[in-house]
Amino acid sequence: MPGYIVIGGGAIGLNTAYQLARRQSDKVTLLEKGQVGDGSSSRAGGIITGLLWSETGVLARMISLRLYQELSADLEPYGYRFQNVGCLNLFDPASWPEREELLPLYDRLGFAYEILDAAQMRRRWPDLTPEDDLIGLHDALGGYSEPHEFVPALARRCRDLGVEIRENARVSGLHIENGRVSGVQTAIGVLEADVVISTVHAWTAAFMDLCGVRLPIKSFVHQRYVSSELEERLSIPAINANPYGGYIRPARLRTTDFRILAGGETEDREEERVADLGFHMSGLAATRSLRSRLSENLSPLVPKLAATRWETEQVGLISFSLDGEPVLGTLPQLPGLVVGAAFHSGGFAYSPVAGLLLAELAAGDAPSVDVAAFSPARFSPEDTDAYLATTVVQADALRRRH
Ligand SMILES: Cc1cc2nc3c(=O)[nH]c(=O)nc-3n(C[C@H](O)[C@H](O)[C@H](O)COP(=O)(O)OP(=O)(O)OC[C@H]3O[C@@H](n4cnc5c(N)ncnc54)[C@H](O)[C@@H]3O)c2cc1C
Helix, strand or coil: CCCEEEECCCHHHHHHHHHHHHHCCCCEEEECCCCCCCCHHHHCCCEECCCCCCHHHHHHHHHHHHHHHHHHHHCHHHCCCCECCCEEEEECCCCHHHHHCCHHHHHHHCCCCEEEEHHHHHHHCCCCCCCCCCEEEEECCCEECCHHHHHHHHHHHHHHCCCEEECCCCEEEEEEECCEEEEEEECCEEEECCEEEECCHHHHHHHHHHCCCCCCEEEEEEEEEEECCCCCCCCCCEEEEHHHCEEEEEECCCCCCCEEEEEECCCCCECCCCCCCCCCHHHCCCCCCHHHHHHHHHCCCCHHHHHCCEEEEEEEEEEEECCCCCEEEECCCCCCEEEEECCECCHHHHHHHHHHHHHHHHCCCCCCCCCHHHCHHHCCHHHHHHHHHCCCEHHHCCCCCC
């Protein structure tokens, strides 16, 4: 029995393998071209909120938040815990009306939130000093995961559940028989599968192009930093701080230290085209000036940041589809293949529910959320070609955080 092949050992691929292994007796093999965590997942900020901008997104994130709690219990012996410190989304008076329009959606779906003014935020989190006119939209179920804890813990759990994880195993193409994907091509020949699940993130457009499928996905360099040690735990939630040009949260590099993580984009930087399947993110470099810009921009919000220096830098890619929503589902021209990609700057947050939905689709079950809005088949060939023919700078890509 060939079973399932998952391509890509990031948070999405590992969660897919985990969900398949938990629900199926069939063999699950995960193929990673380098080492598990080689892509964006180990470089992420790990922030999660359920307060997104579309019905499908909010419904999916509600499941992700529940699954993060379950993963926290299941992976505790492996050294991972979900940090449920809440997620605060900040808005200035200009950006608030657009978000305010989404409150009826959150109400209808039963997703709880709180609206806080600056004084309330300062009282609740003593290390936070937002400007007087800012509005906070707080998601008490949100928080963050430390990627360097989550990714290896999930990989070990997958192995214990019987998933075969093969590293240094690059997939060079799909194996198609009688019009159906029936395996993958690798350096050691064809590996057969009943269903193949592609979770190769920034490599997706190049990989699918090999199979004659064009997807309107673009990738952008993104970077985040962890500070030197603080003397005590920082009293802030995870914060999507758009008015300050970034995001910031408590962090740790070891189990007993207290630090700050912050990240943001470089507005005038052009998209990064990944044309070669052998591309590796270690070849990316951040714009040098961003380090000091992040400190200057975010210190008024979290004054303790001013007394620290950045100790680590992680540079990776985030991917956006033409309409900014994820690409998750099947393609009519390639039965036997399920694709998960383009999770904007929120792929880490999406990963538990994306893994669940990809596993459900691969197994032929009804997905827990109607994912028609995420279908890879939703883009017309004309729109796709026109989008891929342009070169986009980060400031012009849909800016959707976590
Ligand atoms: C600096 C930064 C900060 C971020 N912060 C956040 C955040 O706070 N919250 C959030 O939700 N998201 C965040 N993100 C986004 C998030 O990291 C990504 O959306 C997510 O990690 C994507 O997961 P993935 O498994 O699809 O991709 P990846 O982790 O990139 O995994 C894809 C894997 O596929 C492998 N692969 C590629 N081609 C092949 C092949 N042909 N054969 C075999 N293997 C192959 C790659 O080596 C890679 O390991 C951030 C990203 C960056 C870069």
